[in-house]
Amino acid sequence: MYFSSRKDLWMTIIIWLFALLFIVPPVLFPDFGVWMTPGVLNKQWIKIVILWPVGFCLLWIWFKTGYTIKNNFLKIQYGPFKKEIRIDKIQSIRETRNPFTAPSLSMNRIEVNIEKYNTVQISPKDIDGLIKELEKRNPDIQMKN
Template identity: 75%
Template sequence: MYFSSKKDSWMTIIVWLFAFLFIVPPIFSPDFGVWMTPEFLDQHWIKIVFLCPIGFCLLWIWFKTGYTIQNNFIKIQYGPFKKEIKIDEIHSIRETKNPFTAPSLSMYRIEINYGKYNTIQISPKNIDEFIYELEKRNSNIQIKKI
């Protein structure tokens, strides 16, 4: 079962703004901005080669962030990055509100504690349904509500 990531409006603005700034100016306005580079690096194609992949990576993260519960695993995809977690290894889940790094596009997240000391924060669009699917597969998971 696939769960897409919840997307906050502030994250929408940040991702799309930076993707735009990394893709459009290097292609259509090569003299845009201050480029503190040596003369031999201050060429149009070098700006495209270095900046456009960053912009496209941001868009890849935007469109391909989601979580799949399949068999006995949670498969997390965050753009080009992937991770699998065994559902049997999950011992607790708690809701959290955190703006810092995680494979999610929202501040409203759940923190999954698994293994001995491992933690990951994700933000499925429908948190209750996601937790319900996990509990069906592992009834030993402790759920901590805020």
């Protein structure tokens, strides 16, 4: 079962702004940023090689952030980054609005506690559906608020 990530407006603006800034200017405006770069980096191809992967990685994160429950695992994909959590190892879940980095595109998150100091924050669109599916597979999960 797949759960897509919730996407906040501010995160949408930041990711798309930086992705476009890293992809478009090196191609359409070869002299863009000449005043900022040393002489060796003024070559257009070097800018493309350095900036394009960052821009495309941001788009990858935008389009491929989601959470899958399959075979007793919660699989988290955040662009090129992946993590698997055994559902039977999940101890508790609580709602949070922690602004720190997490594999999510929204501030409306749930914190999944796997072990005493091992947590991950995710932001599925259907938080209740994900929690119900996890509780169905592991009834020992505690809900905290």
